[in-house]
Amino acid sequence: MKLVVVSAGLSSPSSTRLLADRLTAATLAHLDAEPQVIEVRELATEIAQHLVTGFPPARLAAALDTVAAADGLIAVTPVFAASYSGLFKSFFDLIDKDALTGTPVLLGATGGTARHSLVTEHAMRPLFTHLRAPVVPTAVYAASQDWGEQGLARRITRAGTELAHSMRPATPHPTPHAAPHTIPDTDTDTDTAAAIAPRSPTGAVTSADPAHGLRTVPFEQRLAALRAE
Known part of the structure; x- marks a missing residue:
């Protein structure tokens, strides 16, 4: 199985990438999958070229194909102006509208204050609902003061577990055996x-x-x- 991680952090190192890595580890603790990370900031120039020309450069095309082939997706963005970053949105604007249909997604976001903690619900979740990607119930927002807190660790663990379960193929229920036919006893008096x-x-x-x-x-x-x- 392929687990694709999209991190839209703008610096290196970044808290966005750190959160993405921790969500990945929490998912892989319950699932045998091959992770692949896409750093969106490394594709910024190619994204701009594609938006202007309509043709993706080779490296961007490969990243878009990787996302389309994912069995599960972790998407993490920093918060700017109370929403996801423009670079994050520009990358997913280039994803084919049917590419993520049915692909389970775990959402994560980082910011400097807890006041933006609902960004995963009022901005990110509608975006992936539009792409017809089922989003796991627990999204993880990490403010600066959350790092090192047990509450953040518990949310990460819960979210990773939910994504791992969503990626597993459904186990078919066994077909109940029909009750045996009763054959009349012809020797009855x-x-x-x-x-x-x-x-x-x-x-x-x-x-x-x-x-x-x-x-x-x-x-x-x-x-x-x-x-x-």
């Missing part, structure tokens, strides 16, 4: 069968006949036989 057999609307009793299957015994005949006993 006819009197016993008659005793438990239903009555017809005319008062006759339906009895089992070993030779001919079922036979109807008139009520008067059955009453006379009982009196004779």
Whole structure:
């Protein structure tokens, strides 16, 4: 399986890449997959050329193909002006509209203050919903003060676990076995069968006949036989 990680951090090293790496490790703890990281800042020039000319340079084309072939995606961006970065959005603007259909996505974002913690919900999640990519329930936002806190570590672990489970192929439920057919016992005593057999609307009793299957015994005949006993 292929796990593709898109990090839109602008510096090196960056907190965005650090969060991406930790989300990747949390996912791989529950899944055997081959991770591949795309640093969007390294493709900034190619992205601009593609937006202007309509033709992707080779390195950008390879990155877009990698994302399209992913079995799962981790997308992490820094926050600018209360939303994802322009470079992050420009990269995903170039993804074919059907490329991520059905591909599970884990969202992450970094920022300097907790005030932007809803960016994953009001900006990022609608973007990937538009691309018809199912987004795992837990998104991870890391403010500057969150690093080293247990709360961030727990969210990372939970999000990675959710993505790993989403990437696993569904296990088909076993088909329930049909109940075995009950074969009538043709050796059953006819009197016993008659005793438990239903009555017809005319008062006759339906009895089992070993030779001919079922036979109807008139009520008067059955009453006379009982009196004779």
